[in-house]
Amino acid sequence: MTKHAVIIQHHPVETLGGNFTAILRDAGFATTMVPVFAGEPDFVEFDAPHATETDLIVSLGGPMSANDNYPALIQEMAYLRDAATGGVGSRPPTPVVGICLGAQLLSRALGGAVAPTGGYQFGLRKIDVTAAGASDPVFSEIRIPLVPTLHGEQFTVPAGASLLAEGTMLRRDGGYVRFPMAFRYGPSYGFQFEPQLTLDELRIWNRELFGDYELMGERFDPEEEAARNLREFTEFAPRHETQMGEMLRALLTQAGLH
Secondary structure, three states: OOEEEEEEEOOOOOOOHHHHHHHHHHOOEEEEEEEOOOOOOOOOOOOOOOHHHOOEEEEOOOOOOOOOOOHHHHHHHHHHHHHHHHHHHOOOOOOEEEEOHHHHHHHHHOOOOEEEEEEEEEEEEEOEEOHHHHHOOOHHHOOOOEEEEEEEEEEOOOOOOEEEEEEEEEEOOOOEEEEEEEEEEOOEEEEOOOOOOOHHHHHHHHHHOOHHHHOOOOOOOHHHHHHHHHHHHHHHHHHHHHHHHHHHHHHHHHOOOO
16 A cells, blocks of 8 residues: 655755655655745645645755744644644644754644754754663664754754754854754654755755855855865765664654554
8 A cells, every 4th residue: 555755845955865765665655745945935825635644744944944924834834733743632643754944843833942043054963862862763773973964943842742862053153052953742753954865965955055054154164164064974974874764764663654
């Protein structure tokens, strides 16, 4: 029986990636892409299959803020809330994987909050896995706590969710800020990093999203950061794809979808 995954895309170059796409295909998923792009969400209605017709929802990253008052983003948050809560308990929840902006939208949908960090990250960063993360049947597949990041905002962990990992960022004012990097709510997960990223995609990001390096602040040289990010991720990508692939497979198994 074919399973159905909804992939919500918030930027043309931020895709599900070849690694995750292949895993879902091999697990028997058909996918529906739902585009919600910057410049459009103020007038394009969010249009996705109902959660009852969906086995998995993946909400990807993008340049908007989860606090933007776009109708499409507000509708998306309602969609994610309905899926993750099972219609507030009226049916089994549909697993949601929120990535970067998607995780922030999932947090807000479940009663959390999103705010600026005062800085910006674009590159590999170490995460500090909590005891809950280390024992989680899905998140514990991350053996090397190093992840690719691309964000300038942070989410809070919603009530009823578990904090799986934290991170630290150098702010533009020279101080440091610590914030959640991952949470679990039932069968749903929010990641303030990019588990789906592949080396081929990072090459595209380095070209199409180069301006994001400038958001890191004057302490960072964009050309040097872009070169360092590509150099370091070229070395790490095979291990990243392996452990993140195992994490996705474990999520599908836990949800009875693999």
